[in-house]
Amino acid sequence: MDELRVSPFLTLPSELIHHILSFLSLSDLHSVGLANRALHQHSLQDTLYQPFVQSHVPGQTVIKPKNSTWRELYRTHHPYWFIPQNKIWFADNAHTGKLLISRYNHHLNTIEAYALVAERRQPTFTTWDWNPEAIIHTFSPKIRLDLNVPIIRLDTAAYSSAEGSSPYRLQREVPMDLHLSPRASAGLYSRLMLTKPWPPAITTAATPVWPPLILPSPVRTRNDSATHFRDHSHRPANTSELSTASFRIRKWMEFASRSQGVSMRVGEDITTWATLREESYRPTKQKPWQGIWCGDYAGHGCEFLAILQRDGETPLPERAEWAMRARERQGSLSSEESWSTAPTEAEAMDIEGDELGALHEHLLEDSVDTLHASVEEPCSPLAELPDEEDESVYHGSIEAVKLTGDPNIPRGEYTFIAPDIGPAGLIRVATEEIFKGARIVKSVGHIAAQGFRDDDFMASQLILISHDRLAQYWETFGHVSFYQRVNLDEFTKVQ
Numbered sequence: 001m002d003e004l005r006v007s008p009f010l011t012l013p014s015e016l017i018h019h020i021l022s023f024l025s026l027s028d029l030h031s032v033g034l035a036n037r038a039l040h041q042h043s044l045q046d047t048l049y050q051p052f053v054q055s056h057v058p059g060q061t062v063i064k065p066k067n068s069t070w071r072e073l074y075r076t077h078h079p080y081w082f083i084p085q086n087k088i089w090f091a092d093n094a095h096t097g098k099l100l101i102s103r104y105n106h107h108l109n110t111i112e113a114y115a116l117v118a119e120r121r122q123p124t125f126t127t128w129d130w131n132p133e134a135i136i137h138t139f140s141p142k143i144r145l146d147l148n149v150p151i152i153r154l155d156t157a158a159y160s161s162a163e164g165s166s167p168y169r170l171q172r173e174v175p176m177d178l179h180l181s182p183r184a185s186a187g188l189y190s191r192l193m194l195t196k197p198w199p200p201a202i203t204t205a206a207t208p209v210w211p212p213l214i215l216p217s218p219v220r221t222r223n224d225s226a227t228h229f230r231d232h233s234h235r236p237a238n239t240s241e242l243s244t245a246s247f248r249i250r251k252w253m254e255f256a257s258r259s260q261g262v263s264m265r266v267g268e269d270i271t272t273w274a275t276l277r278e279e280s281y282r283p284t285k286q287k288p289w290q291g292i293w294c295g296d297y298a299g300h301g302c303e304f305l306a307i308l309q310r311d312g313e314t315p316l317p318e319r320a321e322w323a324m325r326a327r328e329r330q331g332s333l334s335s336e337e338s339w340s341t342a343p344t345e346a347e348a349m350d351i352e353g354d355e356l357g358a359l360h361e362h363l364l365e366d367s368v369d370t371l372h373a374s375v376e377e378p379c380s381p382l383a384e385l386p387d388e389e390d391e392s393v394y395h396g397s398i399e400a401v402k403l404t405g406d407p408n409i410p411r412g413e414y415t416f417i418a419p420d421i422g423p424a425g426l427i428r429v430a431t432e433e434i435f436k437g438a439r440i441v442k443s444v445g446h447i448a449a450q451g452f453r454d455d456d457f458m459a460s461q462l463i464l465i466s467h468d469r470l471a472q473y474w475e476t477f478g479h480v481s482f483y484q485r486v487n488l489d490e491f492t493k494v495q
Helices: 014-021 026-033 037-043 046-055 070-077 082-086 156-160 318-332 354-370
Strands: 088-091 099-105 110-119 135-137 142-145 152-154 186-194 246-257 262-274 291-296 302-310 397-402 414-418 426-429 439-449 453-466 469-474 479-485
Touching (some): 014 046, 026 037, 046 070, 082 099, 110 302, 152 156, 318 439, 318 453, 414 453, 439 469
Antiparallel strands (some): 088 099, 110 142, 110 152, 291 479, 414 439, 426 439, 439 453, 453 469, 469 479
16 A cells, blocks of 8 residues: 555656756755655755755856765855855945955855955056046056955854854854954954845835945845844844845954953944845946946045946936036037036026026036036037947946945945936047047036035046946046946956
């Protein structure tokens, strides 16, 4: 009778059963393993777990550590595999932020992440025939990982030392004591915490969440807490509550007193980290400028930004909209005059007749003394496009959001916006040698006083030099700044 009850599925050869099981998700594989003893044994087949490990380490062939199985490797780092899977992580540190590159290190069997840094090499001055008075310095940054100190290092020792009073493992803080010396009287301690998504239904522009709303992300987490995230309500009790798009790091200094045998903990800081979906920053044939870029911010050095290409029209920040409208109104002015900044709130009101003339005069008085060149808008811009140019890529907008920042424009804020890189936004196609053949489109640049006070947008021109290099002409400042694409694949692989 027992033989009659055997499922026909289990009479199949083991190789065929394993092949069928290989199409299941991890949760479905676990569910099948609970059906009966025979299926449980089949679900433990080690080769079934290799794809689950590999899927979390894109762009790199995972090598299994010695004396380990694929199943053991997966379980060791579960549920932290999402950290190397997402590759890039950016922080909410006040003003400056930080950008991490995460990866799996098969040599050490660790999940690790290092800060991406850029050095501004000594620039040289160059001239622009179209505007000889413009200030242009070359930009060739040296971009590298800071391998001296990892920001994240997760291994079996870290997981086994997880701290916290919660009975749930995922709510405990995982120690990453990366900067300790046995003889040092002080050490920098850090702990990694998992997060829960913040409900989109109760998220508004005033809600403190990370990543900020201007970045595309289906999942955000709250990044303020009266208890410094010590209460368990901010942490997942199980994997169904887990956010795989964010985590936190608690960091502090600890000083030891050798005479009294006690230690003192000071300077606690909590940083929330978020990622971007790869499809939002990976370039495609139709969106070739998407990506992670490094920009030249002069005295502030190099900063990293996400350049996003959006389809169709997207709402602009209010003052950016004012700056664009001010640019459009300049059609009634001389071709050698340009408006540079958004009007004040009073000037942004609909004004007609004599009031419009007064507004023209007021803006010119504020801006014309600082302008060095005109904004030329040919009557038939399409006629100037090179024959070999693929016109289909020129559509929608280009938005640049800082992933790292400075005291003026901090991380998580726009740095420039080109609302339409298509025919409606085209200013001209450059014929001068330095930018020859580059499409130049209308844009606005973000400016502010220190502490991100009195932020505003001013008219600028985005110069599409190539798919890996951009420039922005700040009309009021008479300055050209450059942006260079970052090759992420160069930093995510472990040799």
